[in-house]
Amino acid sequence: MSDLHRHQVVLDLLHERPFVTVKELQEIVGVSAATVRRDIEKLHDAGMARKVHGGIAASDGFGPARRSTALPFVENRDIAVEAKKAIARTASTLVRDGSLIIIHGGSTCFHFGCEMAQRNVRVFTNSMPVAAYMSEHGTCQLTVGGGDLHREPGILYDAARGGYTFYASQFFVGALGVSREGLLEQHPLLVRFINDMCGLANEIVVLVDSRKFSMRPPTVTLPLSRISKLVTDDGLSDNDAKMLEDMGVDFMVAPTEEGRAGEGRR
Incomplete structure (x- = not known):
């Protein structure tokens, strides 16, 4: 398959979904990871797509058919894993031993939950994946919120319930997108849940990989x-970093192995 043919295959895939991993492209076009990464570099340099950790994204963050659609957790968990784990490690340094924290659902928060599982903290979560991991592998105190099971996005939540009786030091929350307007989501249940939890915490800490700055779901949470x-991770662009600075957002950039390797090549 020629370079041009491979590039067209990649672009066609990005019309159907917002992100394709290096591993997926290896299987689809039948070439090595090194060749896939060179193709990604060329498409990125040409402005036809956007290089992100672990793969390639549509230039605006979404393919037309998936512009406002979140991937299922089991798929999203395995995308940009290195970046999400780096974010989780960095965010864990913000947590004081003995504190009560809230951990939201989503794949980046899941990796953060894995980091916190054996810490001396009390965790409140409505996330089924986070609760399951902590139950099997953790030693922290764990409280799981009740309610109906919403398999996507994987949370237990009773929208009619109110009057939580605890107060947390920090609420760790992800997002489907980030813009000047704020955190963006697609699922209306998550919008309501996030607002409920924000009222219970002293600090709101957002965990998002750098891809999320180009995604535009419809609702500001x-x-x-x-x-x-x-x-976020070290794939954050200069433009997105400037946007955060202009908006007065205090942010941390988590170093990844891929990012450090890139620094070494320059």
Whole structure:
């Protein structure tokens, strides 16, 4: 398969979904990981797509058919894993031993939950994947919120319930997208849940990988002014970093192995 043919295959895939991993492209076009990464570099340099950790994304973050659609957790968990684990490690340094924290659902928060599983903290979560991991592998104190099981996005939640009787030091939350308007989501249940949890925490800490800055789901869940801190990976573009600075957002950039390797090549 020629370079041009492979590039067209990649672009066709990005019309159907927002992101394709290096591993997926290896299987689809039948070439090595090194060749796939060179193709990604060429498409990125040409402005036809966007290079991100672990693969390639549509230039605006979404393929036309999936512009406002979140991937299922089991798929999203395995995308940009290195970046999400780096974010989780960096975010874990913000947590004081003995504190009560809230961990939201989603894949980046799942990796953060894995980091916190054996810490001396009390965790409140409505996330089934986080609760399952902590139950099997953790030693932290764990409280699981009740309610109906919503398999996508994988949370237990009773929208009619109110009057939570606890107060947390920090609420760690992800998002489907980030813009000047704030954190963006697609699922209306998540919008309501996030607002409920924000009222129970002293600090709101956002965990998002750098791909999320190019994604534009339809609903603003929180303005950036409500965020205490944002943690992302070293794939953050200069433009997105400037946007956060302009909006007065305190943010941390988590180093990844891929990012450090890139620094070494320059």
